[in-house]
Amino acid sequence: MFVECKSAGDFANTNKRRKEEDTKVSxxxxxxxxxxxxDLFLCGYFDATYLGYEAANHMDWVWEHRIQDFEVLGV
Known part of the structure; x- marks a missing residue:
């Protein structure tokens, strides 16, 4: 299991860079x-387009305000 921390101040930047995680996991x-x-640890603005793309590539995520969700991932 690898975890990448991602922070975004707006939606535009995340959608430009969403393919980076796909390349990384491959x-x-x-x-x-x-x-x-x-798995992604997300802080900031990530919209449904970004999340759908990551889910389609078999990645899950935990939001900064729901750190307890790491337990679901076995951490």
Whole structure:
């Protein structure tokens, strides 16, 4: 399990950069195997378009105001 912390001040920047996580998780899985997960710790503004893209690529996320959700991920 890998966790990446992401912070965004507006929606525009997140949608420009959403493919970065897809590339990153693909590289991690190629290196460490298909069971690797990349989960996101999100702070700020992330809209449904961003979240849908990440979910389609088998990534989950935890919001800064719901840190207890890490327990659901087994942390």
């Amino acid at each position: 590289q991690l899985r190629a290196t460490f195997g298909p069971e690797v997960t990349l």
